Amino acid sequence: MLNSSIRILILGGTAEARLLAACLEDDGRYSPLTSLAGVTARPGKIAGEVRAGGFGGVEGLRDFIRRETITLMVDATHPFAAQISAHAARAGAQAGVRVLRIERPPWEQQAGDDWVNVADIDEAAQAVPEGARVLLTIGRQEVAPFFAREDIYVMARMIEPPQLQVPGHAQILLARPPFLLEQECALMEENRITVLVTKNSGGDATRPKIEAARELGLPAIIIARPEKPPLTTAPGVEDMLKLIEQHVA
Numbered sequence: 001m002l003n004s005s006i007r008i009l010i011l012g013g014t015a016e017a018r019l020l021a022a023c024l025e026d027d028g029r030y031s032p033l034t035s036l037a038g039v040t041a042r043p044g045k046i047a048g049e050v051r052a053g054g055f056g057g058v059e060g061l062r063d064f065i066r067r068e069t070i071t072l073m074v075d076a077t078h079p080f081a082a083q084i085s086a087h088a089a090r091a092g093a094q095a096g097v098r099v100l101r102i103e104r105p106p107w108e109q110q111a112g113d114d115w116v117n118v119a120d121i122d123e124a125a126q127a128v129p130e131g132a133r134v135l136l137t138i139g140r141q142e143v144a145p146f147f148a149r150e151d152i153y154v155m156a157r158m159i160e161p162p163q164l165q166v167p168g169h170a171q172i173l174l175a176r177p178p179f180l181l182e183q184e185c186a187l188m189e190e191n192r193i194t195v196l197v198t199k200n201s202g203g204d205a206t207r208p209k210i211e212a213a214r215e216l217g218l219p220a221i222i223i224a225r226p227e228k229p230p231l232t233t234a235p236g237v238e239d240m241l242k243l244i245e246q247h248v249a
């Protein structure tokens, strides 16, 4: 029988992290503690304990794990949040606490997709053809190289407004996933979008933009994922719950 004080630190900021916290809390045997970076002003309700803000690097996270008597850590951060994942692997090793990761499978190119695969944000901005009308869906933090391109139109979709000044050739669209295929097609058609730019985030909530680009015959500039440390991973919450059970039994 598991002890009710099994504290699981969830590194969050994703829908999977939120669902995992809810499942662990419901289970009754675990005490989930979710950590958020603190970049989103209104993150929404999360089950169990929640804390926000950086830990202060690897040592800060290691000390936090010890202080909070964490039994197991689950890195459920976004596939593009590379630094916190690297810190988690190192801090876990230093504190002697196992770290598991939820790794959402990436989207795979299908028949009918016109993908331009690029390594990072800067390469993506350079790959946009002159005169293009871009639907930019990379969040609010890395829009600068696109705002600097005065020869293109940019419709930048994000959950909260950017901290940067928005130039005349760009427009901000505030919206929160999930999105539907019909809405995505209408958005692209109404705004005469000629190219989609996206991170290969994977998952169902934002997949319809990829399907819409395919349906409308538009190219998509796809930014590859950064490397994360080799850990035991699960593709989603259901499998992660089984892994947790195995590791704390």
Ligand code: NAP
Pocket: 011, 012, 013, 014, 035, 036, 037, 038, 039, 052, 053, 054, 055, 056, 057, 058, 060, 061, 076, 077, 078, 080, 081, 082, 083, 084, 085, 087, 138, 139, 199
């Ligand atoms: P990052 O570059 O990997 O991390 C930068 C720093 O932010 C980390 O070193 C850490 O600061 C702090 N941090 C990040 N995630 C944290 C967490 N869950 N709890 C406490 N501190 C955290 O991260 P990012 O790409 O800026 O993403 C920040 C957050 O937004 C993540 O939690 C991620 O899941 C979420 N998110 C990111 C994206 C994306 O495209 N990058 C998309 C959706 C959601 P210290 O070194 O001081 O500990």
